[in-house]
Amino acid sequence: MSLALRERFGSCVRGWVPTRFISPPVSFWPPSLCSSCCRTFCVGTVDWPIGSRKNRRSNLSTEVSELQKEKLIHMFGLLDIDGNGVIEYDDFRMVVDVMCDERGWSRGHRRRLGLVRANKRLWNMMAGKLDADGDGEITLAEWLTFHFNAFCVDPDIEGIDRNLSYALNVTAKFFCDMLDSDGDGQVTEKDYVLFGEAYQISEADSREAFHLFDTNNDGILQVNEVEDLIKEFYLSEDEQALGNVFFGVFDFVD
Numbered sequence: 699m700s701l702a703l704r705e706r707f708g709s710c711v712r713g714w715v716p717t718r719f720i721s722p723p724v725s726f727w728p729p730s731l732c733s734s735c736c737r738t739f740c741v742g743t744v745d746w747p748i749g750s751r752k753n754r755r756s757n758l759s760t761e762v763s764e765l766q767k768e769k770l771i772h773m774f775g776l777l778d779i780d781g782n783g784v785i786e787y788d789d790f791r792m793v794v795d796v797m798c799d800e801r802g803w804s805r806g807h808r809r810r811l812g813l814v815r816a817n818k819r820l821w822n823m824m825a826g827k828l829d830a831d832g833d834g835e836i837t838l839a840e841w842l843t844f845h846f847n848a849f850c851v852d853p854d855i856e857g858i859d860r861n862l863s864y865a866l867n868v869t870a871k872f873f874c875d876m877l878d879s880d881g882d883g884q885v886t887e888k889d890y891v892l893f894g895e896a897y898q899i900s901e902a903d904s905r906e907a908f909h910l911f912d913t914n915n916d917g918i919l920q921v922n923e924v925e926d927l928i929k930e931f932y933l934s935e936d937e938q939a940l941g942n943v944f945f946g947v948f949d950f951v952d
């Protein structure tokens with residue numbers, strides 16, 4: 699990438715860059731990836747985990763599906779709430795603040811303090827597992843490398859990668875703590891819409907998704923149903939899986 703192009707597209711503002719500007723070329727790069735993600739690759743520090751790899755303990759070749767790649771990139775953009783191209787502690791803190799303020803919870807409110815603790819737990823997990831160079835920020839490369847390595851463990855032989863399993867449990871617990879406003883183990887449509895707003899997901903999309911998730915139509919999701927949807931988002935290779943749209947609708951590559 700030329701310096702002029704880097705100056706133009708590498709400043710990590712929210713915006714879109716054509717695939718041809720990305721260097722080095724990445725075979726599956728979605729055409730809609732934002733320039734903040736582009737920067738990660740333009741600085742030339744990426745050990746890019748492309749395509750299939752041999753399973754670490756068997757000769758089976760496992761591959762990360764296009765759908766999983768798209769979901770991981772979508773999730774990275776969603777979690778990087780301030781759009782500076784990296785996930786950091788403050789990204790989660792800002793969402794916690796927005797949701798607590800919306801609910802009218804003061805700084806000392808019991809539920810708010812609980813969410814702050816859950817946020818710290820989540821960040822400690824992420825710093826330990828995903829922030830490979832320990833600089834306090836998770837780049838897209840670190841994010842993808844962690845997940846790609848985890849997905850290359852064959853679950854039929856070894857079960858879900860232990861690091862991923864731990865990360866998923868902590869992440870799902872954090873999101874459930876944020877969603878279940880009164881801690882009664884149930885998530886309402888209002889909870890889910892507020893959660894969506896904090897992550898810039900439209901109210902219409904959130905309501906539509908909630909009605910899909912609420913299969914028995916009682917206006918409530920149990921926390922264990924929510925955890926299953928979150929795990930399905932991360933793990934499922936089925937394009938029809940409901941969990942795929944738990945964090946908003948995005949374009950799949952056919």
Ligand SMILES: [Ca+2]
Pocket residue numbers: 777778779780781782783784785786789
């Ligand atoms: Ca960020």
Ligand SMILES: [Ca+2]
Pocket residue numbers: 829830831832833834835836837840
């Ligand atoms: Ca890092």
Ligand SMILES: [Ca+2]
Pocket residue numbers: 877878879880881882883884885886
């Ligand atoms: Ca509740």
Ligand SMILES: [Ca+2]
Pocket residue numbers: 912913914915916917918919920
């Ligand atoms: Ca229900």
